[in-house]
Amino acid sequence: MKMRKLPQVVIIGRPNVGKSTLFNRLVGKRLALVDDQPGVTRDRRMGEAGLLGLEFEAVDTAGWEDEDAQSLPGRMLAQTQVSLTGADAALFVYDARTGLTPLDEEIARWLREQEVPVVLIANKAEGNAGESGIIEGWSLGMGEPVPVSAEHGEGIADLYTALSPLIAEKAERMQIEAEAEAAIEADRMRAAAEAAAAEGIELEAHDPGAPLALAIVGRPNAGKSTLVNKLLGEDRLLTGPEAGITRDSIAIDWDWTEPKSGEQRKIRLIDTAGMRKRSKVVDKLEKLSVADGLRAVDYAEVVVLLLDATRGLEVQDLKIANKVIEEGRALMIAINKWDVAEDTSALFNGVRAALDDGLSQLKGVPLLAVSAVTGKGLDQMLSAAFDLREAWSRRVSTSGLNRWFEHALNMNPPPAPGGRRIKLRYITQVGTRPPRFVIFGTRLDDLPASYERYLVNSIRKELDFGAVPVRITLKSAKNPFD
Template identity: 50%
Template sequence: MVTIAIIGRPNVGKSTLFNRLVGRRLALVDDRPGVTRDRRTGEARLMDLTFEIVDTAGLEIAGADTLEGRMRAQTEAAIRAADLCLFMIDVKAGLTPQDQDFADLLRKSAQKLVLVANKAEARSSEAGLIDAYAVGLGEPVGISAEHGEGMGELRDAMVEALGREAFRPTRAPSQRRSDEDDAASSGDAADGDEGEEPIEAYDATKPLRMAIVGRPNAGKSTLINRFLGEDRLLTGPEAGITRDSISVEWEWRGRQIKVFDTAGMRRKARVQEKLEKLSVADGLRAIRFAEVVVIVFDVTVPFERQDLSIVDLIVREGRAPVIAFNKWDLVEDRQALLADLREKTDRLLPQIRGVKAVTVSGETGEGIDRLMRSVAETHEVWNRRISTAKLNQWLERMLAKHPPPAVAGRRVNVKYMTQIKSRPPTFIVSTARPDALGAAYTRYLVNGLRETFGFFGVPLRIALRKPQNPFAGKKKRSS
């Protein structure tokens, strides 16, 4: 598929155009400059054209060791990889010396170029459109990314630059799946239907969706770069570098993995700025789309209150959690710390007893393969289904070993149990008195399920339901 990158200085409307082309609000948009920091990709559609679009950070002149310099390096990598660059300028603000500098850079680095004059809907834009010719990149295409004006002219300019044969024909909307469209939707795509699912063998070759979450500066982006073997995501000593939830694809042992990097999650009371709220909301959407969520703990300060809150959120969402104790290369007395981490994991996270916890180093790559093995094993448990016959044989033994409590002198009668879905494993217990069974007995059943069927480290859900009376609501026949 042809790759097109949107390039320009900060705050010219690159992310707004990206969202319009992918048809969803995937990229964060704000009035302040410099919101986008990493490269974000998506499958775009413009009339009869389908292509991959890349949103980039605003080009800025800065030293290589600064955050802005590292952002620029990411954008320059996108320029080199793209088949076509859309160089965007803001005609409302007029041409700037910065635009001229970056036009010179693109002339040397980009394979093909189209000059895009954004915000052309404004009455004051005519002078800016005329000035745009001074860039020396041909005739500017006047558009309004926000209002969708000029999209036909942009399509024609792209075809003229690359040729119609370079673009794949568009598919029907029902067949399209953009790179991150499901992550942006509010629905829970991974949950599946509530009805009975056929029991089939686990397929270890199917693609897997994984999100990386944690507090700011825990090393999430560094860990993903280690997965990929390249500096794909922006990293550095500054906390809170990542803002968008960026998805990248890679392959582990022949299996396709789509991994989402997310913004660091702080306590709600500390999140004041609108932009950070948007970043956290974007991360929550990525969690709901993911199947396995890797929670990255900074091993130098593990089990902060926010770490425990993040784990609790993952469990409530029903995702399959795996804990990665990152920065293991900084630990000296490893044996003593390892014993302490195991004890605290069991004590502080009882809701996911047996959760996989792996020590890793995003800097050196230590433990990466162990982490991915844990991800695959947890994903298999999360997808596990038990037949109704086996469940009820097990239930009989559990009831005989520890009968339900007697309430007001009457024993609670448990009729049967069935698994209605996986992802996460969810069960229904049929009993005439659901309210009388109690939370303690439900925990007894949950612990028994974990022990007998190996449901360790994933959320388990048990719903108590009263069986339906087939004669309820029917009138008695008169004799």
């Protein structure tokens, strides 16, 4: 696992006391889904937080519920309890308007048995309605309650005063270590740039050593969270037979050891909620979850679309894949549950053919067979993901691009509709991630879409971009007499 660079502060409390609202307030953005109904949060979500200059890693947790250990709420409770392992402090949140409940007292008893220091937070304390609840908090024997309103941002200074003595010294020490590590990395990048300049090479702004942003998407119950847990080697995400357990998109920084080279590769794994057909998504929370998953695709570099081997490829899978391609992300398909699949050869070939037919604009998308239970194919999947990112980030030299352009036009000249030639004069690459090119010429409005597809496919094949989205823009040269 990735080493932490900030002290960790875990937010704990029963459902609907405002833990996610407080988390969003501390991290300064709406990372966690928030709704009036209880039990929205299910998996731990982490984010870099700031409190009047005090920096730390905040951890949002599922609401504490007293249920059977094998039930979904019971498994959520186990995840919450595990979150305290290795934490530097905890924020125990209760609802000042409702006052203390037996469940609050149970949580307090458990926290007193732990070695982690606790700050007691009386949330929803704005106005006079929370005064009696604030006083009640003293009975928990956890010191003076800190009255706050996470929704309105009140009480933040008091929260800083209570939390700072617990983590400020460690935060300062970890900050010094992080700055030293950043300075070493900056020296490495500077040396690489100087060496490249001496060779006449222009480096891309993208750092190949940066973490790979890898999102796992798919329909509900395809095994996305189970796959992430298998990669991490721990039960980091909540799983179970129920469909739609995951609601938030959860990002986890992780170091993967490449089996062949033994090299440590940094990855940011992003687990997302299952995406059903739009017509079936009627619940407000599910709509929020799907929207959160689509935002995760926007910020990913490579997206793994996970299929269920027991169900094969469905129309909804193709819709998700098309959405990924439209956003310009590098896409790969993994067929999960391979350990229980039947007639695997026919299944694989059938999915391959259906993909080539359904994703005609991007043929040859990588297809792998994996098992989140046994670990089959997971290393190959990660290795292929890094290769995809490299192609997605590639910039072609000007000379190489011109050679390809001349060859492509000679092999298949542009058509001449109505007897008037379409002239393609030159091409330039204007961006990467995804690769983007502009072609200049005349009468480009008459260029058939089929010829544009020919150019895109030729770029992928001849310039080694593989199955990544390639964008071509046609631009007519300006008439100097206009």
